Amino acid sequence: MNPSIHLEPSATIKINSLALEKQKSGQGVFNLSAGEPMVDTSDIVKQSAIRALQKNYTHYPPVAGIPELRETACAWMNEDFGANFTVSETLVTAGGKMGLYMVLQAYISLGDEVIIPAPYWVSYPSMVKIFGGVPKIIETSEAEDWKIQATDVEALITPRTKFIMLNNASNPTGVLYTREELHTILSIAQTHNVMVISDEVYSGLVYDGNEYISCASFPEFKNNVVIIQSCSKSFAMTGWRVGFVFAPQDVIKILSSLTGQTTSGVTTISQYATLTAIEHRKTIVPAIRDAMQKRRDVFIDTFNSAFGTELQKPVSALYSFIPMSAFGISETDSLTFCERVMEETCVALVPGVAFGKEGYVRVAFGVGEEELRESIDMLSTFFIEI
Numbered sequence: 001m002n003p004s005i006h007l008e009p010s011a012t013i014k015i016n017s018l019a020l021e022k023q024k025s026g027q028g029v030f031n032l033s034a035g036e037p038m039v040d041t042s043d044i045v046k047q048s049a050i051r052a053l054q055k056n057y058t059h060y061p062p063v064a065g066i067p068e069l070r071e072t073a074c075a076w077m078n079e080d081f082g083a084n085f086t087v088s089e090t091l092v093t094a095g096g097k098m099g100l101y102m103v104l105q106a107y108i109s110l111g112d113e114v115i116i117p118a119p120y121w122v123s124y125p126s127m128v129k130i131f132g133g134v135p136k137i138i139e140t141s142e143a144e145d146w147k148i149q150a151t152d153v154e155a156l157i158t159p160r161t162k163f164i165m166l167n168n169a170s171n172p173t174g175v176l177y178t179r180e181e182l183h184t185i186l187s188i189a190q191t192h193n194v195m196v197i198s199d200e201v202y203s204g205l206v207y208d209g210n211e212y213i214s215c216a217s218f219p220e221f222k223n224n225v226v227i228i229q230s231c232s233k234s235f236a237m238t239g240w241r242v243g244f245v246f247a248p249q250d251v252i253k254i255l256s257s258l259t260g261q262t263t264s265g266v267t268t269i270s271q272y273a274t275l276t277a278i279e280h281r282k283t284i285v286p287a288i289r290d291a292m293q294k295r296r297d298v299f300i301d302t303f304n305s306a307f308g309t310e311l312q313k314p315v316s317a318l319y320s321f322i323p324m325s326a327f328g329i330s331e332t333d334s335l336t337f338c339e340r341v342m343e344e345t346c347v348a349l350v351p352g353v354a355f356g357k358e359g360y361v362r363v364a365f366g367v368g369e370e371e372l373r374e375s376i377d378m379l380s381t382f383f384i385e386i
């Protein structure tokens with residue numbers, strides 16, 4: 001293997017292998033680790049994919065995406081999130097993940113630094129390291145609502161800083177930034193000539209009537225911002241692998257060339273299905289959001305009454321980031337804890353260490369209400385007995 005590629009063993013692999021072993025031996029596993037809304041893709045979207053097949057839309061797509069989808073995706077960002085993108089500032093990617101990967105591949109040279117707030121989505125530091133970059137982690141705390149402070153960002157900027165990674169709304173904490181907070185971060189970035197990558201893949205899953213503020217809604221910072229979007233979460237389309245990068249035209253040109261030399265674009269059938277999904281976003285997204293809000297409420301309410309805790313309801317995304325003390329224990333090694341929980345209760349949780357924060361575990365509440373209740377039952381029976 002290329003020695004310059006740094007791939008770290010995933011902290012979640014052990015939990016997954018334990019879960020697989022359990023399943024093989026016929027035991028049911030409660031999967032609170034999967035980062036997706038466990039609902040079916042809307043029928044209207046599936047029908048659109050079938051029509052695309054019937055029309056033989058099975059050839060190579062244009063590298064940057066089919067023009068209708070690029071136009072519609074642009075309209076989605078402009079109408080719903082106050083952006084001002086053109087088609088030439090829009091690229092269709094194989095999920096948000098590939099979009100992010102390509103941005104880092106295109107711009108990170110050996111030794112370049114990327115500022116990443118922790119807890120972070122597991123892939124951020126790994127991807128930066130793959131390209132020889134250096135993740136510079138900003139610790140945040142539950143007491144400060146997991147938000148980065150402007151002074152901490154500024155203190156980490158050096159001449160080698162290439163990007164600030166922002167994940168709004170966030171996996172794993174569900175943190176949501178206000179317009180003022182985003183303005184402060186974006187202006188610091190611009191002052192220091194650092195680009196902001198804003199990962200907005202959970203922008204459709206915002207609860208309790210809270211407003212989502214996109215980094216694309218600040219015209220004064222437009223040239224300094226790269227938006228990562230996706231249909232995976234907000235449209236329940238994880239397996240279709242469609243996402244987007246919205247960025248200045250010169251960035252999109254480079255990423256399109258990269259796409260042309262790698263994947264040749266995103267599956268044509270998926271693109272037509274996604275076009276229909278975005279056209280019907282006003283019905284599809286609220287339905288998924290409301291279902292996820294209900295599951296969140298079931299999870300948090302049931303957990304709090306079982307464990308006598310006061311966990312707050314996350315205002316966005318699909319996760320509750322829970323201190324291990326909520327289980328009535330004092331240990332803080334999250335990987336050992338999750339292995340033990342898997343072994344004893346068959347409930348799959350993700351250790352906080354995978355997100356750069358020990359002493360916590362991540363629960364994904366995207367599964368059905370019954371599975372959420374049963375999982376908490378298993379957990380409370382075990383923890384209340386010990």
Ligand SMILES: Cc1ncc(COP(=O)(O)O)c(C=O)c1O
Pocket residue numbers: 035094095096097098121167170171199201229230231232238242243
């Ligand atoms: C924060 C964050 N960004 C990006 C992604 C990538 O999603 P996809 O590639 O399915 O669009 C995920 C998936 O879990 C995520 O949690």
